[in-house]
Amino acid sequence: MSGGNDTLSMRLSPFQKIYLLLVAGFIVGPFLPVIIQSLAFRWAWPELLPGTWWLEQREKSMLPLAWDYVLSPYSRVWEATVNTVFIGLVVTAICLAICLPVARLLARESFAGKSAFEFFLSLPLIVPEAAIGIALLMIFIRMGLAGTYAGIIIAHLIPTIPYMVRMLTAVYQGLGRDFEEQAMILGARPLQILWRVTLPMLLPGVVAGALFTFLVSTNIFLLTFFLGQGQVITLPTLLFSKISGGNLDTTAAGITLIVTLPGIILLIISERFIKEEAFGKGFGS
Amino acid sequence: MTQVRLNSVRKQFGNFVAIENLDLDISSGELVALLGPSGCGKTTTLRMISGLERPSNGAILFNGKDVSEQAVQDRNVGMVFQRYALFPHMTVEKNVAFGPSVRGESKAEIARRLDEILEVVQLTPFRTRFPAQLSGGQMQRVAVARTLITKPSILMMDEPLANLDTKLRVEMRRFIRDLQQRLGITTIFVTHDQIEAMELADRVAVIFDGHLAQYDTPERIYRYPRSLDVADFMGATNIYPGKVLSRNRVSTALGEIDCLHQDDRSVGESVQVLLRAEALDMSTGPFTSEGSGMRGRIKARDFFGASVTYRVACNDQEIDVTENARRMRDVGDDVHLQIAPEQVWLLSG
Numbered sequence: 001m002s003g004g005n006d007t008l009s010m011r012l013s014p015f016q017k018i019y020l021l022l023v024a025g026f027i028v029g030p031f032l033p034v035i036i037q038s039l040a041f042r043w044a045w046p047e048l049l050p051g052t053w054w055l056e057q058r059e060k061s062m063l064p065l066a067w068d069y070v071l072s073p074y075s076r077v078w079e080a081t082v083n084t085v086f087i088g089l090v091v092t093a094i095c096l097a098i099c100l101p102v103a104r105l106l107a108r109e110s111f112a113g114k115s116a117f118e119f120f121l122s123l124p125l126i127v128p129e130a131a132i133g134i135a136l137l138m139i140f141i142r143m144g145l146a147g148t149y150a151g152i153i154i155a156h157l158i159p160t161i162p163y164m165v166r167m168l169t170a171v172y173q174g175l176g177r178d179f180e181e182q183a184m185i186l187g188a189r190p191l192q193i194l195w196r197v198t199l200p201m202l203l204p205g206v207v208a209g210a211l212f213t214f215l216v217s218t219n220i221f222l223l224t225f226f227l228g229q230g231q232v233i234t235l236p237t238l239l240f241s242k243i244s245g246g247n248l249d250t251t252a253a254g255i256t257l258i259v260t261l262p263g264i265i266l267l268i269i270s271e272r273f274i275k276e277e278a279f280g281k282g283f284g285s
Numbered sequence: 286m287t288q289v290r291l292n293s294v295r296k297q298f299g300n301f302v303a304i305e306n307l308d309l310d311i312s313s314g315e316l317v318a319l320l321g322p323s324g325c326g327k328t329t330t331l332r333m334i335s336g337l338e339r340p341s342n343g344a345i346l347f348n349g350k351d352v353s354e355q356a357v358q359d360r361n362v363g364m365v366f367q368r369y370a371l372f373p374h375m376t377v378e379k380n381v382a383f384g385p386s387v388r389g390e391s392k393a394e395i396a397r398r399l400d401e402i403l404e405v406v407q408l409t410p411f412r413t414r415f416p417a418q419l420s421g422g423q424m425q426r427v428a429v430a431r432t433l434i435t436k437p438s439i440l441m442m443d444e445p446l447a448n449l450d451t452k453l454r455v456e457m458r459r460f461i462r463d464l465q466q467r468l469g470i471t472t473i474f475v476t477h478d479q480i481e482a483m484e485l486a487d488r489v490a491v492i493f494d495g496h497l498a499q500y501d502t503p504e505r506i507y508r509y510p511r512s513l514d515v516a517d518f519m520g521a522t523n524i525y526p527g528k529v530l531s532r533n534r535v536s537t538a539l540g541e542i543d544c545l546h547q548d549d550r551s552v553g554e555s556v557q558v559l560l561r562a563e564a565l566d567m568s569t570g571p572f573t574s575e576g577s578g579m580r581g582r583i584k585a586r587d588f589f590g591a592s593v594t595y596r597v598a599c600n601d602q603e604i605d606v607t608e609n610a611r612r613m614r615d616v617g618d619d620v621h622l623q624i625a626p627e628q629v630w631l632l633s634g
Contacts, residue, residue: 176368176370178366178368178370179370179372181337181357181364181366181370182364182366182370183372183383183387184337184357184358185335185336185337185357185358185362185363185364185432186363186383186384186387186431186432186435187358187361187384187387187388187435188358188383188387189358189387192387196383196387197372200372200374201372201373201374203374
């Protein structure tokens with residue numbers, strides 16, 4: 001990091017540095033009050049900083065109030081976290097399975113109605129989530145899927161598939177047919193080709209797409225709220241129920257920080273995972 | 286040992302006919318080149334033999350058995366792609382062992398065959414490298430090894446020498462030729478380069494626009510092309526319209542030339558006369574008018590190192606003459622040209 005800072009200060013003008021700092025502040029800024037809040041004992045309006053910090057009152061509570069609540073079974077944070085991660089993983093896996101063949105077709109074949117298909121594919125990004133949610137709820141109640149994991153997973157696939165297809169199509173376009181044909185001639189069956197040739201070569205795109213899908217899924221509130229019917233809670237719905245009263249108290253701040261954890265952990269893992277060196281560089285041509 | 290036969294094979298993509306009624310017989314152990322300009326259907330033919338494409342009509346037979354409907358994986362063929370298609374995420378070892386590994390061979394057997402084949406292609410010191418760390422020639426040897434380790438009944442190659450520089454080309458040509466003769470494996474390769482075809486192949490199938498134009502030994506295709514297109518593609522430059530005067534004499538704008546009798550030519554027929562540039566004898570000595578003697582003057586000279594090609598003006602025509610570069614003549618020299626009757630080839634015109 002220090003090396004990066006050196007080049008930063010060497011090459012950038014003061015204006016450019018201020019500009020970057022502003023953007024960084026804009027992104028990181030909103031987290032600050034949440035972090036402060038989670039460590040406060042009492043933080044009432046109009047104080048700029050908490051009137052009483054947890055550290056001053058530590059004989060009254062072993063942990064900061066927020067964390068004490070979050071870690072207690074009453075908060076249902078553990079249950080919501082498990083649900084969120086489970087739903088996210090299943091959605092990602094199903095999304096990959098659906099999108100790989102679609103991306104392959106879009107990248108390699110031209111067929112009548114291809115551009116229309118691509119347009120329809122982006123519809124879920126245009127139509128408001130609430131409209132999709134209401135429509136799905138009407139169907140799912142009749143099918144008995146409302147309030148079930150299956151219902152939520154299906155609902156999460158709708159906004160994630162368009163992103164995944166786009167990302168995978170881009171990486172498929174960079175993968176010539178030669179490699180799979182060569183594997184076929186060498187005697188590999190379709191599943192062996194997928195597992196040993198296609199997926200490893202598509203890995204950067206697959207990881208990026210999977211990461212993105214997982215993050216979107218773990219952040220979806222409205223669809224989960226509609227279709228979960230309060231029976232399946234995830235971190236976003238739990239958070240919303242906490243803050244819906246309008247007051248951001250310390251416990252809500254704690255949950256907010258927990259909500260961001262899966263994404264941050266995943267981001268760090270994938271950063272280590274998609275290393276160009278692991279690929280031995282270049283794609284043959 | 287596998288003998289390959291294509292029986293009036295036809296391939297159509299939508300409205301485009303890539304291959305029209307192609308008949309081809311390849312003896313077992315033979316090295317055959319499919320030669321033609323790009324887009325002529327030669328690669329489609331290779332892909333149909335490998336099983337990557339299915340013929341629209343007709344049949345492909347291996348040793349008399351129809352394999353047209355057989356899946357690629359079950360044909361036991363080998364193919365070396367033009368760009369080698371080495372798996373970039375695998376080392377040389379893993380690339381070469383891919384075939385036996387997906388076919389479920391035992392670990393011990395794979396290791397034994399891997400050692401053996403890496404020795405054959407002289408890549409043992411490079412076994413843990415990734416493809417990106419290899420030179421073009423090494424990459425091609427990996428591709429060849431990866432194919433041979435599966436013991437294919439037919440070896441196919443797409444433009445095997447196209448991506449190599451001149452020095453490597455000679456080396457790889459010898460390597461492929463030696464390997465093919467040692468293993469006696471039926472080999473088919475595709476090329477658009479007539480030199481590459483002649484350098485390597487036992488027989489050459491010239492394909493134009495999806496039709497088989499000629500299928501013969503390189504020497505016969507070079508000397509006795511069956512059509513103007515083939516002659517042109519094989520690099521012939523001296524082709525003149527003419528008329529058959531008698532069983533072994535033909536008249537052209539260059540003068541009258543002695544030739545050998547060709548059975549399918551009749552007296553009075555209009556023909557195209559092909560005189561290969563290197564078959565012409567050039568001299569500056571006293572002119573004798575007997576035989577096919579022609580007078581001319583050198584207009585230009587192209588030096589190619591081992592050989593030199595002169596452009597000679599002769600009776601208002603121009604003719605190319607290629608000679609060994611041991612002796613150089615100058616532009617403006619008056620010369621006599623002669624050609625032996627057996628070097629004159631008549632094409633229907």
